[in-house]
Amino acid sequence: MNAKSFDGLLAEQFDPCEDEEHNVDSDEEIRPAIDIEFDGTIVDNNEAHKINIPSSSPLDHLQYPLNYIFVFLVLFQINHISEHIANTLISFISVLIGSFAGEEIRQCIPHSIAGMKKWIGLDYLTKDLQMYSACPTCHAIYPLPGPQNCTNPSRRMNGTLCDTPLLKSTASSNNRGNPYKKYAYYPLEDSLKRLFMRENFEEKIEQWKSRHMEPGLFNDIYDGMMWYDLFDPSTGLPFIETPHSLMLTLNIDWFTPFDSGYSCGAIYLVCNNLPHADHFKIENVILVGVMPGPKEPSTYKINSYSEPLVDSLLRLFNGITIPTYGAFCLKLSK
Numbered sequence: 524m525n526a527k528s529f530d531g532l533l534a535e536q537f538d539p540c541e542d543e544e545h546n547v548d549s550d551e552e553i554r555p556a557i558d559i560e561f562d563g564t565i566v567d568n569n570e571a572h573k574i575n576i577p578s579s580s581p582l583d584h585l586q587y588p589l590n591y592i593f594v595f596l597v598l599f600q601i602n603h604i605s606e607h608i609a610n611t612l613i614s615f616i617s618v619l620i621g622s623f624a625g626e627e628i629r630q631c632i633p634h635s636i637a638g639m640k641k642w643i644g645l646d647y648l649t650k651d652l653q654m655y656s657a658c659p660t661c662h663a664i665y666p667l668p669g670p671q672n673c674t675n676p677s678r679r680m681n682g683t684l685c686d687t688p689l690l691k692s693t694a695s696s697n698n699r700g701n702p703y704k705k706y707a708y709y710p711l712e713d714s715l716k717r718l719f720m721r722e723n724f725e726e727k728i729e730q731w732k733s734r735h736m737e738p739g740l741f742n743d744i745y746d747g748m749m750w751y752d753l754f755d756p757s758t759g760l761p762f763i764e765t766p767h768s769l770m771l772t773l774n775i776d777w778f779t780p781f782d783s784g785y786s787c788g789a790i791y792l793v794c795n796n797l798p799h800a801d802h803f804k805i806e807n808v809i810l811v812g813v814m815p816g817p818k819e820p821s822t823y824k825i826n827s828y829s830e831p832l833v834d835s836l837l838r839l840f841n842g843i844t845i846p847t848y849g850a851f852c853l854k855l856s857k
Contacts, residue, residue: 589632592616593639600636609636651713653831656702657815660687662824664706664831675827704815706828711792711835712843714809715769718794719847728769728796743799744770763796770795771809773832777819788814790828 596616600609613636621629633639640646655664663675663685673685691700718724731745744750745763750770753762762768771792780787792809793802801807814820814828 589620589628590643592620593633593643597636597639597643597645606636610634613639651710653708653710655706655708655831656689657704657706657827658685658687658689659703661685662820662827664827665689667702669702706812706814708812708831709810711809711811711832712839712845714811715839716845718807718809719845722848725767725847725849727798727801728767728794730798731796744795775825785817786819787816788819788825788828790814790832 596609596613600606604612613632613634617629617632617634620632633642637646654667656667656669657664658673658675661673661675661677663673665673669689671688671690673687673689675685677683677685689702691703693700731743734745736746741747750763751761753770754760755762755765755768758765763770772795774791774793775788776791777786777788779785789810790812792811794807794809795802797807811832812828814825
């Protein structure tokens with residue numbers, strides 16, 4: 524992997540409805556592209572139940588009728604409302620469905636938006652998500668649950684500990700408070716596994732090798748000499764000549780998820796091996812992390828948020844073995 528530059532891509536802005544319990548740092552804002560499939564199984568409170576709709580039910584003329592309702596609710600919540608409001612809406616819809624479809628159907632409906640996401644298979648997007656508490660002062664990050672106070676040496680205080688409180692106080696001394704700021708990181712390895720499970724991904728990242736070239740004309744990054752300047756120390760050959768090696772561009776962009784007074788930062792990667800037209804398609808952009816607001820930190824403070832990504836890149840330097848669409852497993856170099 525090679526992080527080559529900080530390049531811009533305007534993030535899609537959205538204007539969700541808020542309530543007092545809405546948390547802009549929640550993982551609902553991380554939304555990779557997926558294909559949703561259904562098997563007729565409802566999962567609630569980690570228990571799976573099969574729906575058996577009675578033949579006399581008003582819903583029996585629809586195929587998987589609850590699927591459509593649940594998918595709508597989940598997507599509506601992700602784009603427009605908080606989990607708290609969504610759970611209230613689910614309770615209302617559950618009673619409504621039970622009134623004309625029967626108590627047996629109502630009992631199968633998940634009681635929360637989290638259970639509904641698991642029911643339709645959407646939870647797999649966030650099951651590998653890693654959450655960190657972030658220091659409001661120096662932006663050092665700590666895997667949850669983390670310490671009560673920041674233990675990072677402060678640059679402005681001659682190396683003494685920052686000691687900024689990381690957790691909100693609670694009424695009970697037995698309960699740890701929620702972090703003031705959260706940083707969401709999605710492991711790069713898991714994102715790459717999903718890319719390589721696509722039907723044509725392996726072919727697309729090799730298409731640049733057979734492209735038509737005109738002397739003196741540069742159409743993309745792989746037409747320049749820099750594309751070949753990075754060498755594989757184990758072979759002495761250009762890094763990009765190693766099968767399945769990827770060249771990535773690291774980007775950071777700031778966006779306003781709710782209003783102009785609050786900005787969050789997106790850290791994402793773009794695969795330069797893909798055809799130029801596919802670089803910034805949303806399904807190909809690798810969202811690595813979402814930095815909390817409300818303001819943009821200084822450059823040196825941003826470095827803290829890149830630490831998990833750097834750790835992933837170091838693990839990837841020697842290659843990892845992953846399953847792919849065309850093979851049971853594949854050695855992904857660098």
